[in-house]
Amino acid sequence: MHPTDRLQGETPERLAERFGAALRPEEARRIVAHVVQRGGDSLLGVQQLRTTARKAVEAELPIGVVTVRERQASQEDPFVKYAIALPDGAVVETVRIPLERAGRYVVCVSSQVGCAMGCAFCATGMMGLARNLEAWEIVEQVRLVAAELRASGEGRVHGVVFQGMGEPLHNLDNVLRAIEVISNPCGLAVDARNVTVCTVGIVPGIERLASMRTRIRLGISITSAQAALRRSLVPMEGKYPIREVVEAARKFHERSGRLVMFAYALMGGVNTTDAEADALAELLKLMPARLSLIDWNPVAGLPYRPPTAEERDRFHDRLAQMGVPVIRRYSGGKDIGAACGQLATESKRKPRGRRGGESVADETAQPDES
Numbered sequence: 527m528h529p530t531d532r533l534q535g536e537t538p539e540r541l542a543e544r545f546g547a548a549l550r551p552e553e554a555r556r557i558v559a560h561v562v563q564r565g566g567d568s569l570l571g572v573q574q575l576r577t578t579a580r581k582a583v584e585a586e587l588p589i590g591v592v593t594v595r596e597r598q599a600s601q602e603d604p605f606v607k608y609a610i611a612l613p614d615g616a617v618v619e620t621v622r623i624p625l626e627r628a629g630r631y632v633v634c635v636s637s638q639v640g641c642a643m644g645c646a647f648c649a650t651g652m653m654g655l656a657r658n659l660e661a662w663e664i665v666e667q668v669r670l671v672a673a674e675l676r677a678s679g680e681g682r683v684h685g686v687v688f689q690g691m692g693e694p695l696h697n698l699d700n701v702l703r704a705i706e707v708i709s710n711p712c713g714l715a716v717d718a719r720n721v722t723v724c725t726v727g728i729v730p731g732i733e734r735l736a737s738m739r740t741r742i743r744l745g746i747s748i749t750s751a752q753a754a755l756r757r758s759l760v761p762m763e764g765k766y767p768i769r770e771v772v773e774a775a776r777k778f779h780e781r782s783g784r785l786v787m788f789a790y791a792l793m794g795g796v797n798t799t800d801a802e803a804d805a806l807a808e809l810l811k812l813m814p815a816r817l818s819l820i821d822w823n824p825v826a827g828l829p830y831r832p833p834t835a836e837e838r839d840r841f842h843d844r845l846a847q848m849g850v851p852v853i854r855r856y857s858g859g860k861d862i863g864a865a866c867g868q869l870a871t872e873s874k875r876k877p878r879g880r881r882g883g884e885s886v887a888d889e890t891a892q893p894d895e896s
């Protein structure tokens with residue numbers, strides 16, 4: 527047993543395989559439904575579970591415990607941000623995003639404590655990477671929000687987007703494992719087609735997703751289509767140039783049939799020029815794509831600014847005139863630091879003299895078009 531394994535990271539199928547004859551498949555399903563769906567904190571409450579089976583599971587797999595340290599509801603829009611404390615004292619942030627259709631929500635989850643990618647415009651990038659999240663710690667973020675929505679009668683979790691703290695393709699094993707539980711009918715039963723994994727562009731991770739013929743959606747954060755500018759904002763550009771990223775995304779689209787979501791955070795005076803719009807249009811000719819424009823959200827200590835209305839409109843209209851399927855997206859929760867690119871545990875931010883700001887966010891708020 528890995529010392530950090532917890533029950534919430536297991537599907538019924540994996541549990542049954544792990545315990546063999548000691549646990550019947552129907553017992554495994556009941557355990558996962560009790561712990562993941564209903565938030566049970568002890569196996570004593572599981573119906574029709576033999577004592578020997580219960581003791582076998584308890585001896586190997588405890589139920590993990592996380593706590594909501596802080597809950598902040600936006601005063602400007604119906605976004606809620608949660609600071610969730612993990613067993614080792616680390617804190618990650620999770621955001622509840624309302625969809626247009628009443629009663630449906632998307633949960634924006636974190637996949638790492640901090641992030642190693644160092645994007646110059648991102649609050650999380652200022653923290654550096656502390657550690658990967660375990661699969662069960664990702665599942666728990668969704669479960670907590672689902673439980674709150676159920677208890678308050680407000681609705682249910684419709685989708686999940688990996689766009690919180692961390693680069694999900696840098697922790698892909700645990701992310702995929704979490705998605706299995708999140709989408710399992712005995713787990714949180716969120717349709718995998720409504721799960722979006724957003725990356726800054728880790729090519730081997732995209733290729734791995736392409737090879738799996740997965741049903742999940744892929745989001746790519748572009749930031750700039752011009753190599754030199756992108757390298758100054760996204761260090762990963764030096765390792766995986768954006769054209770290679772788009773090529774990998776094209777393979778993903780071909781094999782999965784899913785439309786790839788490209789996101790572009792507008793930083794006023796930085797990546798809103800006509801030359802940038804032209805380079806972006808050229809890049810997106812390489813594959814069928816949809817582009818979301820989001821304003822960069824202010825982060826203390828970073829010398830960027832959101833675009834002016836004029837910059838935003840000009841950039842959008844120029845792309846639209848060139849035939850790019852482009853939409854504008856609203857990124858909410860700015861007043862509570864829950865908007866795209868703003869997530870970070872305050873105390874962990876390292877001062878930095880570079881520029882910053884981007885996001886990909888409420889893309890999952892869109893109906894599936896693929």
Ligand code: SF4
Pocket residue numbers: 641642643644645648649650651652690691692693726884
């Ligand atoms: S934008 Fe994403 S990949 Fe880049 S530093 Fe922030 S969390 Fe990490």
